[in-house]
Amino acid sequence: MTLRNNIIASVCVVAALAVTAFLVQSCGIYSFTGTSIQPDVKTITINYFEYKALKVNPSLSNQITEALKDKFLRLTKLEQVDMDGDLEIIGEVTGYDVKATAITANEQAAQNRLTVNVKIAFVDRKYPENSFENKSFSAYADFDAMQQLDAVESSLCEEIVEKLCEDIFNGTVANW
16 A cells, blocks of 8 residues: 555544544534533533531532532533523432441451432423432442541542532433
8 A cells, every 4th residue: 555545544534533523422412521411401500419417517518519510510511500400400418427347356446437428309401301309329438447537537528529429420411
């Protein structure tokens, strides 16, 4: 094969890939971030997560709310609005618990687990069949029992919030 033929073949392959990518993206049903948002869905409302857990973490509701807004901002083209978005997420923190997960021979905790539970209602005003209520999501992070929760709580919550937001995102617009 000559150099000219190699160049022509390469250009054809690149053009075919570009056209395929354009067609897949322009369908609006699938994006390269894994979402399945219809093209006529333009806005989202993410409400402040109410805190209803018995054990108090005063910043967790705000952390989850802001992290979820950021995730949708980064991974979708949806405009965030304060009310009546085409999509709406209503959430509440329902659990915030620490429990021992590993016990030593002396019957003492070797490892503890911080678990956060949230409950979500998802409203799709354009396609109501995608809506759901009271779907629970849970995430946890483990830490050494020799550490005080206060010392590691901030980093554990960051890890947990990231997991929760990923699961909520996938459960609402990625149809996983």
